[in-house]
Amino acid sequence: MNQPDFTALIEAARTAGTLAYAPYSHFPVGAAVLTASGRIFQGCNLENAAYPLTMCAERVALFSAYAAGERTIVALAIMTPTATFASPCGACRQVMVELAPQSQVILLNRAGEQQRTTPHALLPHGFGPAQLDEARDT
Ligand code: THU
Numbered sequence: 001m002n003q004p005d006f007t008a009l010i011e012a013a014r015t016a017g018t019l020a021y022a023p024y025s026h027f028p029v030g031a032a033v034l035t036a037s038g039r040i041f042q043g044c045n046l047e048n049a050a051y052p053l054t055m056c057a058e059r060v061a062l063f064s065a066y067a068a069g070e071r072t073i074v075a076l077a078i079m080t081p082t083a084t085f086a087s088p089c090g091a092c093r094q095v096m097v098e099l100a101p102q103s104q105v106i107l108l109n110r111a112g113e114q115q116r117t118t119p120h121a122l123l124p125h126g127f128g129p130a131q132l133d134e135a136r137d138t
Helices: 007-017 057-068 092-098 129-137
Strands: 030-035 040-044 071-081 106-109 114-115
Touching: 007 030, 007 040, 007 057, 007 071, 007 106, 040 057, 057 071, 057 092, 092 106
Parallel strands: 071 106
Antiparallel strands: 030 040, 030 071, 106 114
């Protein structure tokens, strides 16, 4: 099968990072998701003076796609201003497994180099709806 062209998705992640609101960490993160219908949704991190309220770029992008009615995420690109590759936080990994289980995750460093992975590789043994069902059945 041909690999989809992720050029526009990667560019969207890069530009999303320029829109980050990160006055406390000074660590802008850009994310973008590509949906099965071919649409791209961007996300950036959004911080708050009440620090724990901060929202990561990955979740902004995924929630934005879902809020627009999209349900199948083909790929998620994430760019951090680091020499190494982005390492999504645990909360975002949990959300990726549920909202984008079959997606390709493209990690990008500040040089624009890529590393590919998947939600399940990032979060093996994540909590899921099956556990909720089990509790209901007992
Ligand atoms: N951040 C993200 O947006 N995504 C990640 O995967 C890791 C961290 C944000 C949260 C916070 O605004 C800043 O980066 C530093 O933690």
